[in-house]
Amino acid sequence: MLRQIEGSRGIAEGVALCRPQVICAYPITPQTHIVEGLGEMVKTGGLPACEFINVESEFAALSVAIGSSAAGVRTYTATSSQGLLFMAEAVYNASGLGLPIVMTIGNRAIGAPINIWNDHSDAMSMRDAGWIQLYAETNQEALDLHVQAFRLAEELSCPVMVCMDGFILTHAYERIDVPSQQDVDAYLPPFEPRQVLDPAEPVTIGAMVGPEAFTEVRYLAHHKQLRALDRIPQLAAEFAARFGRESGGLIRPYRTEGAETIVVALGSVNGTVQEVVDEMRADGVAIGSVGITSFRPFPLAALRAVLAGARRVVVLEKCLAVGLGGIVSDGVRKSLSGIALNGYTVIAGLGGRAITRSSLRRLFDDAGRDALAQVTFLDLNTDLIEHELEREGSARRSGPTAEALLRRLGSVSSRIG
Amino acid sequence: MAMQTVKFYQTGTFTVGNRLLAPHERSVQAEAQRANALTSGHRACQGCGEALGARYAIDAAMRATGDRIVAVNATGCLEVFSTPYPETSWQVPWIHSLFGNAAAVASGVAAAMRMKGRDDVRVIAQGGDGGTTDIGFGCLSGMFERNDDVLYICYDNEAYMNTGVQRSSATPPAARTATTPAMGAEPGNVFGTGKNVPLIAVAHQIPYVATASVANLRDLEYKVTRAMGFRGARYLHIHVPCPLGWGSAPADTIRVARLAVESGLYPLFEAINGEIASSTPIRRRVPVTDYLRLQKRFAHLFAPGGEARVAHIQAIADRNVVRFDLVREPA
């Protein structure tokens, strides 16, 4: 059913259609509306046979999820930013134990300085935690990815993060087609856990493993993700067949035929990128884009197939590997091993800074002239930076950088568009 | 004069078993077919109090629930010595997740069991004092305040033994640990620090809180059984000497635990719904020095100049005796 609703509400309803039996969460902006919606549905009977547990921290939230999943019920949680970091230990643990928990990440920057706005630093910090990570372009896709995520997680006994941009998606009211319970039930069979805590068949879960087998355990986790590379497109195809729309998959190429320049990005920014691509194609520029939906497992082969014919790749990242540059770029580069083309990393949208069409057009034009530095910070206020660096260089005790910057800027709101 | 019931006096009333008792009156540990929830082949040190306490508690819980339990274990000695790949010593469904989240994982298991319509399956979370009173304390408190249907058992050996005997918030004053060496003006752990988690649990007003000791099996089994009679959050704090960390002889594990109780340093009590409901009287009170002397971690107290600190510890015991009504004239 088509409805004009907030993204978070759509996710809540989509998750509810997946019939989770335990939901546990700790509030953190911008994830809150999702779990509020679910809490309300549990209270009002909209989501029967489900327990909603208000916990005291994100660490507890995922820990409760670990317990309920290991006891054999479908389990869901959601978090953002600092919350994801606070549960970091449990994030690794859930995947290590092979528990098919689905968690929504309302992507948000990580402090300090504290910042509630969107970027991908939170999810990226957990990219090697053994979870599958799927990034949604739109609220519709975000909802659809949750349905697919439960299926994928339970088939593989591997947890899945569905990442959606904070505020940009979570708080945006858009038209969403909320599927029917019947269709979701047909797509997503009841949870049959691979292992379960059951007095009738007791097992010890979570043994200590030493050097003699640890590598093998890790290899098997890797292998599981490699299997996911096959299953993700299959499940997306199956989804499309039942629900009549394309959602998910490993990557989403856009007008890449004959493109000399291909822009690679994750999440909602792909919408803006595609608009700029359309504009530039109309101007006769051979440009296309690829949205990466599955960041883990990383779709090396699929990406290589799309990028191989281009002359340059611009990786637009909402996160920063401080001291290196791009995180997504690393994977992209690896997918192009042996292929000589120009690669550019663009760090954009950190802490909620708007990524505008005009900025992107300028950027892609520069890229087309190969006039980009290897790492570019989009819309960087260079005056500000120079001034600050000068100040820092002149005084040994220069005070907190963030405060100094804010003082100089005077106002924040005007910059977040 | 009325005759007393004879069984009260019989030989070995305080022993594990008693051939003169009716089978249903005997302790779980006396049963030839006891569960041995933590079975042989585990890698605990010689004379490990925690291995013993865990078997006592889980076996009793199994009897109380008809073997329908799931155990969640915090990281620590108990977890490490019982489940090194490829062998586990557990005979119950058991999961280890992290150091600080056993209570939360248990909450999740309990919720799942409710959702599966299997609330006959009872959930136990367990950990050492570090995993309970320090790193796991947030999750523990959360589990308490939500009144989740979990029995949390803390096996208290009064320091981080698994990592090599570092101080925890359950380390007693004056105790030497690797991070509170017996050096300087105030050797060992500092007086006036630490926290009493059983009493903090009482303050949560959860249905049932109790302390127990490996030195008093009957009392321990009674408390586990009693705890299983309640729904909601329950907490059992069991004193388990660590020969390695305490510097006591492996053969003295139960003796040391007994002296902790009999000196008043480790009071045994029960609390129901936030009120202290009963305490187990000391049978034969001993000075704290009887307890302290058996442990090398307290050896510095017996060097010249230690008298005042021993007196301080004795005062702590004396206060417990009054506070928990531990010494009673028989009626």
Next chain:
Amino acid sequence: MDKPFAITLDVGSSLANKTGSWRTMRPVYVDRLPPCNHACPAGENIQGWLYHAEGGDYEAAWRLLVEDNPLPAVMGRVCYHPCEGACNRATVDAAVGINSVERFLGDLAIARGWAFEPPARETGKRVLVVGAGPSGLAAAYHLRRAGHAVALVEAGPHAGGMMRFGIPKYRLPRDVLDAEVRRILDLGVELTLNRKVADIRAEMTGGGFDAAFLAVGAHIGRRAYIPAGSAARMLDAVSVLRGMEGEDKPMLGRRVVVYGGGNTAIDVARTARRLGASEAIIVYRRTREKMPAHDFEVEEALQEGILIKWLSTIRNMADEGTLTVERMKLDDKGFPQPTGEFETLEADSLVLALGQDVDLSLLDGVPGLVIRDGVVEVGANMMTGHPGVFAGGDMVPSERTVTVAVGHGKKAARHVDAWLAGGDWKPPEKHELATPGHLNPWYYADAPKTVRPMLDLVRRTSSFDEVQGGLDEGNALFEARRCLSCGNCFECDNCYGVCPDNAVIKLGPGKRFRFNYDYCKGCGICVSECPCGAIRMEPEHL
């Protein structure tokens, strides 16, 4: 279940890890000798029969008891119970009232009419037992049960010896004695009364006996020279006590003085009180601490109003019934020395309780015998210097108590039996003594204060005073259950329970336990926590 590799394991799989290899010391189950058994002159397995009594199986308890002593009802009254003096429970609260339980079992056996098991086979050997006192009766019993034909010859008119003629009725009712003697005779022991054996060699030859056990006792009251007027009434204790068995009771008068410090002196004084003496005074030359009489007997005597003059000797007795007594003092070595201070006592009669001598006339002319200090020397096997002639009881060098005599009877019977078969009897190797240091008494329950009066009552009623009666079943059970089972496993399950490694296997009722050395790490908690000291650590042999 499709278990993930390494992370999820099959339960109980650690049994593959044999932690026994860590061990440098190993626990082993041992039996140690309980101090009560060790102290019992009759060699009773006290702890063994208490074990059955604890469980309420009194017949099994009695049957085990009479394996060593056929006179439990008697012993339960007259034994000075060295077992209780040795009892380790005294270090916890107070000794187990073993003697009172023994009496309870003895009385119950009489009431229920329990009989001895008849001999399993007849050996065809004939043994002569001379003297039907405790030693002779015990020997006759054991020899008969071993299958020998036994002829028991007694010089007096009744069986019982000193039990009848030396111990007052208030301590040993005669129906009890008669019942226990009867039960021995019912085994087929042939008793001849009123026949004094004058020549042992002739008796043996004439009766075709293969061996003889002599236990004629010491019935001749020892006299001391005390100048006395011709009208002074001076008697000996043995005669007085023997006279109590006849129709005419001894005439002692209102004021009786008893001279001596042994149990017999006390018996006579208490008998005198019961015969109506308003004043009974014991004169003893040393102090109370030095007095050979048992303390509790002295105490009871004092309670009954008997006076004792310590540090006093009797110098003479005048016709008119006046005794001259000299006060003594102890010298540096503890011996009494005269002081030259005198006083007088009024006495209608003076009873000398200065010990007894043996009538050895039946041994005249027997070659090989050695007689020293008026008693017959015997070897470790109770045999005299004359082959085939054994002796025991008061006529051989030893403490003169009923219990010792019964022990002699048993021991002699074992040796006679072996000798008749042409061999030697080797007593079984004794286990190491179980001392309080071997025990962990914490596990033994205290009697709570509320029942202390009952405990006191138990103590009182167990004090041999017939007026007080014996224990009832509840009390007896209580008392039996106070036994600590020193040194011997009583299946309390402590080792089974306290092992952190589950390395103790419970074998089931009566079968005790076994260590599983595959897993025992040798921590020794089982040893520390064994209440009764039945486990020992031993170095592991690598």
